[in-house]
Amino acid sequence: MKLSRLSQFHENPVVIAWWCARLRRLLEWLTPTRRRLILAVLAVWVGFRRPLKDLAQASELPVPTDGLGGALVIVVLFAFLWFCYKAAASFAALPAAVRRHPILTLHLLYWGVLAILWNSSPAAGLWRSVLLGVGIIFPFLIWRCGYVLLAGQHGRIQGTTFLDHLLTLWPVYGGSNTPYGKGLAYLSRCEAKTPEELARSQLAGLKLLFLCLLWRLLQDLMEALLYGPGDWLTGRLGGRTVGVPRLRELVYEGGQAPLLMAWASIYCEMVWQVLEHAIAGHRIIGILRLFGFNVFRNTYKPLLAESIVEFWNRYYYYFKELLVNFFFMPTFAQLGGVLRKRPQLRLFLAVFAAAFVGNVYYHLLQYETRLVLGDVFGALYQLRCRMFYCLLLVLGIYLSMARAQRRGGQAAAGGPARRLLRIAGVWTFFSLIFIWNVRSGASFLARVDFFLGLFGLS
Amino acid sequence: MNGDRQQWRQHLEQFLRTIQKPGRPLESLGQSDGLVSSGLIDSLALVQIVLYLEETYGIDFAARGFDPDRLASMASILDLIEETR
Numbered sequence: 001m002k003l004s005r006l007s008q009f010h011e012n013p014v015v016i017a018w019w020c021a022r023l024r025r026l027l028e029w030l031t032p033t034r035r036r037l038i039l040a041v042l043a044v045w046v047g048f049r050r051p052l053k054d055l056a057q058a059s060e061l062p063v064p065t066d067g068l069g070g071a072l073v074i075v076v077l078f079a080f081l082w083f084c085y086k087a088a089a090s091f092a093a094l095p096a097a098v099r100r101h102p103i104l105t106l107h108l109l110y111w112g113v114l115a116i117l118w119n120s121s122p123a124a125g126l127w128r129s130v131l132l133g134v135g136i137i138f139p140f141l142i143w144r145c146g147y148v149l150l151a152g153q154h155g156r157i158q159g160t161t162f163l164d165h166l167l168t169l170w171p172v173y174g175g176s177n178t179p180y181g182k183g184l185a186y187l188s189r190c191e192a193k194t195p196e197e198l199a200r201s202q203l204a205g206l207k208l209l210f211l212c213l214l215w216r217l218l219q220d221l222m223e224a225l226l227y228g229p230g231d232w233l234t235g236r237l238g239g240r241t242v243g244v245p246r247l248r249e250l251v252y253e254g255g256q257a258p259l260l261m262a263w264a265s266i267y268c269e270m271v272w273q274v275l276e277h278a279i280a281g282h283r284i285i286g287i288l289r290l291f292g293f294n295v296f297r298n299t300y301k302p303l304l305a306e307s308i309v310e311f312w313n314r315y316y317y318y319f320k321e322l323l324v325n326f327f328f329m330p331t332f333a334q335l336g337g338v339l340r341k342r343p344q345l346r347l348f349l350a351v352f353a354a355a356f357v358g359n360v361y362y363h364l365l366q367y368e369t370r371l372v373l374g375d376v377f378g379a380l381y382q383l384r385c386r387m388f389y390c391l392l393l394v395l396g397i398y399l400s401m402a403r404a405q406r407r408g409g410q411a412a413a414g415g416p417a418r419r420l421l422r423i424a425g426v427w428t429f430f431s432l433i434f435i436w437n438v439r440s441g442a443s444f445l446a447r448v449d450f451f452l453g454l455f456g457l458s
Numbered sequence: 459m460n461g462d463r464q465q466w467r468q469h470l471e472q473f474l475r476t477i478q479k480p481g482r483p484l485e486s487l488g489q490s491d492g493l494v495s496s497g498l499i500d501s502l503a504l505v506q507i508v509l510y511l512e513e514t515y516g517i518d519f520a521a522r523g524f525d526p527d528r529l530a531s532m533a534s535i536l537d538l539i540e541e542t543r
Contacts, residue, residue: 309502329526333524334520337520337521401505
């Protein structure tokens with residue numbers, strides 16, 4: 001009871017009152033308008049810094065390296081973002097086909113840019129190198145622009161300015177191609193309006209930042225005690241490690257991997273991945289909460305999930321939301337016209353659209369340097385292990401959802417032992433499918449061999 | 459119309475009890491509280507609400523498009539039902 005009160009300190013009225021009393025002037029000064037303005041100004045800075053950084057990292061491509069070229073890339077990107085905002089703001093005036101499929105239009109536009117790059121001569125000059133620069137940076141923006149267009153489609157852009165949206169388009173709070181905190185429409189719904197709400201949000205943010213440090217420490221402990229060959233912390237903790245091999249290395253051995261270590265490695269990898277996502281997500285969501293956007297965590301106790309779908313929901317929330325918003329729900333809704341009498345098939349296809357098509361497509365866009373060079377099949381080939389992982393994920397999620405539907409809101413049967421068994425089942429499922437998700441140069445077949453070896457079938 | 463809305467609400471509450479996560483009292487939820495944000499259901503359970511609205515009220519999401527915010531709370535779902543009557 002005391003522990004739960006301690007962990008929920010950010011909901012404790014006494015703590016909130018204390019925080020308010022200490023920081024009253026700051027909390028009152030940080031009105032929603034000011035907070036948005038601070039984030040928007042910083043977003044402009046990110047909008048300059050990030051493209052230049054990305055261009056410098058892509059030096060093997062003929063992207064602009066001089067000041068003028070870099071400036072042009074930034075101007076084109078800002079111009080496109082403004083155009084995207086204007087399109088969303090005047091959504092009703094867009095052509096009917098665009099109104100019906102705004103996200104598809106956005107992606108076709110990107111692929112159109114890629115097609116121009118593929119069909120133009122490398123000696124075409126400055127415009128091509130600028131377009132190339134835009135092509136490698138745009139995957140970071142594409143899902144964020146998607147949320148802006150969705151806000152326009154659903155009539156939630158009125159009363160917002162371009163500057164408001166900029167804070168989510170070039171987020172200073174960080175993030176990958178996945179927009180943590182989704183778009184402005186979602187952030188606004190969770191935005192603190194009063195100093196008390198801001199205090200609660202900030203305390204919740206501090207809690208996440210503390211957890212971020214704690215999980216980082218846990219990772220260090222895993223590194224020191226479980227994974228070999230040991231580091232300075234190992235020495236301080238007695239000098240011995242279990243010596244569990246990293247999965248990314250062990251999968252090379254296929255069926256020859258030592259059985260006990262192979263099982264230990266897959267479970268450890270799953271826990272490691274959960275910690276990785278929790279650390280990255282807590283930092284970003286923690287900062288968002290400090291600014292008064294009290295949004296959901298990215299990772300929320302997935303290791304306690306009792307079903308596959310629950311784990312998927314809790315493990316990497318904003319990526320799952322991306323897949324649900326842009327793939328799952330649109331597919332499910334569209335199929336209503338033809339598959340209303342076949343709900344299970346409709347559900348399966350919607351899960352497939354999200355967990356396979358969306359997941360693979362999202363990761364395809366991460367191969368931006370291959371894409372701009374026209375090596376789409378090479379990029380897809382690189383994703384062959386992930387495709388298999390996604391297929392297994394589709395099956396797991398579909399069966400888990402169908403099972404939950406059959407239960408009709410009833411709690412799963414059994415006491416703590418049955419609960420533990422369910423949790424162990426979820427751990428085992430994700431640990432096993434991570435064999436095809438772990439970043440490693442091991443081939444698909446080596447991974448299959450490794451998987452079979454776990455059951456003595458290699 | 460108020461009588462209808464009351465009836466729809468009772469029916470909706472009955473349905474939500476069949477898809478909600480165990481151990482979360484529906485009674486403590488206000489009309490405008492978020493179904494997902496309160497933790498009553500997860501966002502994937504929205505498909506159940508779509509099916510329910512299609513079957514019970516004949517709402518055609520294929521034609522009208524899907525906006526998750528229209529299913530965010532009991533009040534917004536009831537508004538959606540009212541619009542389609």
